[in-house]
Amino acid sequence: MSKPLSIAVAGLGTVGVGLLKLLAANADIVAARAGRPIVVGAVSARDRGRDRGVPLEAVRWYDDPVALATDPGTEVVVELIGGSDGPARALVEAAIAAGKPVVTANKALLAVHGAAIAEQAETRGLPLAFEAAVAGGIPAIKALREGLAANNILRVAGILNGTCNYILTVMREQKREFAEVLAEAQALGYAEADPSFDIDGVDAAHKLAILAALAFGRPVDFGAVHVEGIREVTALDIALAGELGYRIKLLGIASRTAAGISARVHPCMVPAAAPIARVDGVFNAVVAEGDFVGRVMLEGRGAGAGPTASAVAADLIDIARDRHTPVWGAAGGALGTAPSVPMDRHVGPYYLRLMVLDRPGVIADVTGILRDQSISLESMLQRGRAPGEAVPVVLTTHDCEEAAMRAALVRIGALGAVLEKPALIRIETL
Amino acid sequence: MSKPLSIAVAGLGTVGVGLLKLLAANADIVAARAGRPIVVGAVSARDRGRDRGVPLEAVRWYDDPVALATDPGTEVVVELIGGSDGPARALVEAAIAAGKPVVTANKALLAVHGAAIAEQAETRGLPLAFEAAVAGGIPAIKALREGLAANNILRVAGILNGTCNYILTVMREQKREFAEVLAEAQALGYAEADPSFDIDGVDAAHKLAILAALAFGRPVDFGAVHVEGIREVTALDIALAGELGYRIKLLGIASRTAAGISARVHPCMVPAAAPIARVDGVFNAVVAEGDFVGRVMLEGRGAGAGPTASAVAADLIDIARDRHTPVWGAAGGALGTAPSVPMDRHVGPYYLRLMVLDRPGVIADVTGILRDQSISLESMLQRGRAPGEAVPVVLTTHDCEEAAMRAALVRIGALGAVLEKPALIRIETL
Numbered sequence: 001m002s003k004p005l006s007i008a009v010a011g012l013g014t015v016g017v018g019l020l021k022l023l024a025a026n027a028d029i030v031a032a033r034a035g036r037p038i039v040v041g042a043v044s045a046r047d048r049g050r051d052r053g054v055p056l057e058a059v060r061w062y063d064d065p066v067a068l069a070t071d072p073g074t075e076v077v078v079e080l081i082g083g084s085d086g087p088a089r090a091l092v093e094a095a096i097a098a099g100k101p102v103v104t105a106n107k108a109l110l111a112v113h114g115a116a117i118a119e120q121a122e123t124r125g126l127p128l129a130f131e132a133a134v135a136g137g138i139p140a141i142k143a144l145r146e147g148l149a150a151n152n153i154l155r156v157a158g159i160l161n162g163t164c165n166y167i168l169t170v171m172r173e174q175k176r177e178f179a180e181v182l183a184e185a186q187a188l189g190y191a192e193a194d195p196s197f198d199i200d201g202v203d204a205a206h207k208l209a210i211l212a213a214l215a216f217g218r219p220v221d222f223g224a225v226h227v228e229g230i231r232e233v234t235a236l237d238i239a240l241a242g243e244l245g246y247r248i249k250l251l252g253i254a255s256r257t258a259a260g261i262s263a264r265v266h267p268c269m270v271p272a273a274a275p276i277a278r279v280d281g282v283f284n285a286v287v288a289e290g291d292f293v294g295r296v297m298l299e300g301r302g303a304g305a306g307p308t309a310s311a312v313a314a315d316l317i318d319i320a321r322d323r324h325t326p327v328w329g330a331a332g333g334a335l336g337t338a339p340s341v342p343m344d345r346h347v348g349p350y351y352l353r354l355m356v357l358d359r360p361g362v363i364a365d366v367t368g369i370l371r372d373q374s375i376s377l378e379s380m381l382q383r384g385r386a387p388g389e390a391v392p393v394v395l396t397t398h399d400c401e402e403a404a405m406r407a408a409l410v411r412i413g414a415l416g417a418v419l420e421k422p423a424l425i426r427i428e429t430l
Numbered sequence: 431m432s433k434p435l436s437i438a439v440a441g442l443g444t445v446g447v448g449l450l451k452l453l454a455a456n457a458d459i460v461a462a463r464a465g466r467p468i469v470v471g472a473v474s475a476r477d478r479g480r481d482r483g484v485p486l487e488a489v490r491w492y493d494d495p496v497a498l499a500t501d502p503g504t505e506v507v508v509e510l511i512g513g514s515d516g517p518a519r520a521l522v523e524a525a526i527a528a529g530k531p532v533v534t535a536n537k538a539l540l541a542v543h544g545a546a547i548a549e550q551a552e553t554r555g556l557p558l559a560f561e562a563a564v565a566g567g568i569p570a571i572k573a574l575r576e577g578l579a580a581n582n583i584l585r586v587a588g589i590l591n592g593t594c595n596y597i598l599t600v601m602r603e604q605k606r607e608f609a610e611v612l613a614e615a616q617a618l619g620y621a622e623a624d625p626s627f628d629i630d631g632v633d634a635a636h637k638l639a640i641l642a643a644l645a646f647g648r649p650v651d652f653g654a655v656h657v658e659g660i661r662e663v664t665a666l667d668i669a670l671a672g673e674l675g676y677r678i679k680l681l682g683i684a685s686r687t688a689a690g691i692s693a694r695v696h697p698c699m700v701p702a703a704a705p706i707a708r709v710d711g712v713f714n715a716v717v718a719e720g721d722f723v724g725r726v727m728l729e730g731r732g733a734g735a736g737p738t739a740s741a742v743a744a745d746l747i748d749i750a751r752d753r754h755t756p757v758w759g760a761a762g763g764a765l766g767t768a769p770s771v772p773m774d775r776h777v778g779p780y781y782l783r784l785m786v787l788d789r790p791g792v793i794a795d796v797t798g799i800l801r802d803q804s805i806s807l808e809s810m811l812q813r814g815r816a817p818g819e820a821v822p823v824v825l826t827t828h829d830c831e832e833a834a835m836r837a838a839l840v841r842i843g844a845l846g847a848v849l850e851k852p853a854l855i856r857i858e859t860l
Contacts, residue, residue, distance in 0.1 A: 026580055139577025145572070150747060
């Protein structure tokens with residue numbers, strides 16, 4: 001057995017402690033798979049005195065995480081601090097500058113600064129590994145970047161945020177409203193005190209930006225991702241979706257079209273029989289469609305100490321074995337340059353739910369506006385009659401362009417008989 | 431870009447031609463991912479004159495596949511002939527002896543002779559890659575051997591044979607019997623003219639033997655796999671399973687128990703809500719459970735030219751990039767030596783369906799025999815009454831040992847009122 005690989009771990013939160021526990025509990029397995037033991041030589045975290053349930057006496061302690069980059073005994077730096085800037089970014093850049101491979105679970109950092117950091121790492125010939133940044137324990141990065149590497153990927157999509165999937169699952173199963181389920185999820189620790197990062201789709205968008213870069217072999221481009229969250233999803237729309245044979249999921253979807261790469265995160269209606277529709281609760285899933293492999297789906301736990309530690313340790317084993325893959329799958333010079341397609345150009349079917357005053361002429365007004373935008377209806381559902389009162393009207397469309405639908409929505413929303421902001425959910429087949 | 435990687439392909443059946451098509455269609459993607467072009471320099475197949483729809487003028491043709499091993503321009507040998515012995519084995523051994531990395535899709539060869547061949551490759555320091563041997567296009571080998579490498583794997587299971595899954599799916603959806611659906615599958619090309627390899631579970635057992643070796647880090651041991659196929663599954667049992675909330679799937683399951691490694695292929699009843707229960711038709715799935723990662727499921731096409739070519743090409747890209755992993759995940763000296771557990775020692779719940787003459791005392795006889803073997807019942811279902819005629823009686827048990835159940839079955843089958851061979855299906859939670 002060769003000499004141990006000595007690593008430094010920055011950040012001893014849930015994931016950092018999980019990694020230390022894994023490396024201790026499965027030391028034999030890791031050593032056998034890595035060809036050498038992997039040992040933690042140095043750490044950095046805020047509160048040195050706190051008992052984390054793992055022995056830290058024998059490791060070098062740094063109060064400043066950036067100092068780990070130049071710790072003389074460290075061969076690989078593991079960044080588990082989080083955040084797109086601040087100490088996480090400073091540490092990663094310092095480690096690369098110091099010639100050390102980096103393993104990170106930091107999707108925000110990679111989504112926002114990944115293109116520049118990847119260039120830095122490539123220039124130095126250093127591995128930059130981030131299996132844990134997307135879909136937790138699911139080996140989605142490896143599958144996309146290596147396992148399906150020979151395919152022209154047409155689309156990659158996923159349930160990339162466990163908090164949103166948990167909330168949507170409970171809303172459906174218990175027929176409850178968003179705000180109430182969110183509050184409960186916060187109490188249970190499934191949602192953060194400030195939940196906006198998750199429920200507004202930002203976290204999923206970070207991950208999608210990374211998946212899109214890998215799938216289409218081009219540098220990450222977070223700015224091009226269209227992002228919507230789940231705040232506006234209602235129990236009514238979830239129930240109506242069920243009647244139409246759909247489930248509502250927050251999906252990240254990146255696809256290659258004739259015009260370029262489209263990347264978007266928003267609530268979707270997916271057929272109830274689609275494999276991804278069955279992925280409930282805190283589970284994540286990633287679906288990739290390749291021209292030769294067809295559709296492959298990976299499903300598992302997308303967060304938590306154990307799954308994330310599993311992914312970080314897999315990256316460390318790759319580095320210990322000298323298994324090296326360019327950050328975005330191909331060397332910088334061989335990366336693609338397909339343009340990003342703005343959301344206005346999205347084409348697909350839509351679900352539209354209005355609350356209208358039940359009086360003559362309303363439906364004629366609505367359908368007239370849609371006709372003016374060349375949007376053709378696939379179905380219309382008006383449930384019950386209550387003259388003079390508000391009733392839901394549901395319309396589904398054939399494929400149309402987002403810009404036309406948006407223009408129609410403005411006019412429909414302005415109709416006197418339309419009482420609330422119309423609900424719009426895109427229909428996807430996966 | 432570095433100089434091309436020149437490969438030799440033995441076997442130009444569906445998969446071989448699929449590989450040539452992939453390498454031509456996606457040459458740019460493959461070159462970018464591999465860091466160098468991958469070109470086919472030599473091939474071997476039976477009928478040189480046949481038009482395969484791919485240009486072969488520029489390649490060196492060998493009538494004897496084994497001669498590819500010593501083709502002077504070949505750096506990597508791809509074996510797509512199939513079969514556990516004969517030319518496939520001779521070629522793989524000759525290629526390794528000649529110092530050339532081997533990529534193969536041959537599960538039979540690996541299951542039966544894999545331990546010896548892996549040793550040979552390791553001694554020479556050569557990659558032996560076989561992503562295509564299990565679950566077609568699904569990157570299951572890579573996920574298990576690299577992506578989940580840091581986990582103590584507790585169980586790996588899968589739907590590993592698309593023919594069986596297709597037949598069971600059609601039997602359930604159309605309420606038809608095995609023989610009829612098999613004949614139709616043969617006519618459609620989903621089952622071979624001689625289907626025994628698939629429907630008797632041998633093909634799934636080959637794949638399970640490989641998965642078990644990877645999951646538990648020990649040399650492949652096909653002889654230790656318990657194998658049953660789907661010939662005896664009836665439409666009646668599928669319907670009764672549905673009533674009990676189960677679906678019947680042919681699964682391969684390998685698990686680590688206190689006594690050692692258990693590996694078995696047989697029809698199983700899985701809860702209808704389990705993710706694997708939803709994997710229908712020709713799709714395959716692999717579920718792995720690790721101590722840190724939890725449950726991960728991978729789903730996709732398990733066979734066919736495109737998916738298999740995708741997997742072979744991924745292996746070639748790994749080799750082109752010098753990404754090297756020991757055959758069973760760890761070097762020979764670090765492999766485990768856990769013993770294999772015989773099927774008699776299997777413990778779990780069972781479904782038992784008898785056809786009995788509806789007359790007094792029969793149930794008392796049956797339950798008395800089960801009591802004698804210390805088998806306790808979870809439920810009993812007798813549908814309808816037809817005095818003097820045969821009626822189905824369904825029993826489900828709590829956990830019991832296979833040996834006890836087998837002993838009980840012999841006695842139950844010998845009862846005068848039990849008219850057919852009892853149907854026995856193991857119940858699994860996944």
